[in-house]
Amino acid sequence: NAGVTQTPKFQVLKTGQSMTLQCAQDMNHEYMSWYRQDPGMGLRLIHYSVGAGITDQGEVPNGYNVSRSTTEDFPLRLLSAAPSQTSVYFCASSFLGTTGSPLHFGNGTRLTVT
Amino acid sequence: AQTVTQSQPEMSVQEAETVTLSCTYDTSESDYYLFWYKQPPSRQMILVIRQEAYKQQNATENRFSVNFQKAAKSFSLKISDSQLGDAAMYFCAYRLLYGGATNKLIFGTGTLLAVQP
Numbered sequence A: 001n002a003g004v005t006q007t008p009k010f011q012v013l014k015t016g017q018s019m020t021l022q023c024a025q026d027m028n029h030e031y032m033s034w035y036r037q038d039p040g041m042g043l044r045l046i047h048y049s050v051g052a053g054i055t056d057q058g059e060v061p062n063g064y065n066v067s068r069s070t071t072e073d074f075p076l077r078l079l080s081a082a083p084s085q086t087s088v089y090f091c092a093s094s095f096l097g098t099t100g101s102p103l104h105f106g107n108g109t110r111l112t113v114t
Numbered sequence B: 001a002q003t004v005t006q007s008q009p010e011m012s013v014q015e016a017e018t019v020t021l022s023c024t025y026d027t028s029e030s031d032y033y034l035f036w037y038k039q040p041p042s043r044q045m046i047l048v049i050r051q052e053a054y055k056q057q058n059a060t061e062n063r064f065s066v067n068f069q070k071a072a073k074s075f076s077l078k079i080s081d082s083q084l085g086d087a088a089m090y091f092c093a094y095r096l097l098y099g100g101a102t103n104k105l106i107f108g109t110g111t112l113l114a115v116q117p
Helices: none
Strands: A004-007 A010-013 A019-025 A031-038 A042-051 A054-057 A064-066 A076-078 A087-094 A109-113 B003-005 B010-014 B019-021 B024-026 B032-039 B046-052 B064-069 B074-079 B088-096 B111-116
Touching: A004 A087, A010 A019, A019 A031, A019 A087, A042 A064, B003 B088, B010 B019, B019 B111, B024 B074, B032 B064, B032 B074, B046 B064, B046 B074, B074 B088
Parallel strands: A010 A109, B010 B111
Antiparallel strands: A004 A019, A019 A076, A031 A042, A031 A087, A042 A054, A064 A076, A087 A109, B003 B024, B019 B074, B032 B046, B032 B088, B064 B074, B088 B111
């Protein structure tokens, strides 16, 4: 049971480069999301999705794109990397509904933009 | 908008002692969930405990328990018999019960807990 799988674990980019962070889950979760974690700021929501073909913005969406073509995958695209996007990125998923299903997190991607 | 505040950036506890981490939140809703997540140096996010706001009884998971004060909007985490493996960053988080289509989790800024041998 793999849970939530994120790749890569580490990445270094130059300013202006683009890249995609991959996220896949095998728990048939409807809800998937991307967070970034910065020192002293906790985790902030970038984008989220409630099912294939449905995405929406979170708290800090600028500079990032997402798509959800399947239930399992939810990639995060950095269009033109900036030093301000240096952070640790987490993908997380859960079931929808009122059961309080907790978020299951991937192991994170540490991204450095120089 | 809902907010979550953790006013203790760092805490320290002696092994085998008890420590309490504070969390307050602001919301106008009456139905919601509260969570504590643990993040060890491995960076993994681990669910420690969950509390439903409509339940008056405080949640307990082995050595971890919460003191949920709904009127005061307070949700503290107590760790009893602290162990070296408890050393980690702890995040408090809030989620609406009737989250509609969102399931969005709002996090505090975290408390870094050190355990002294």
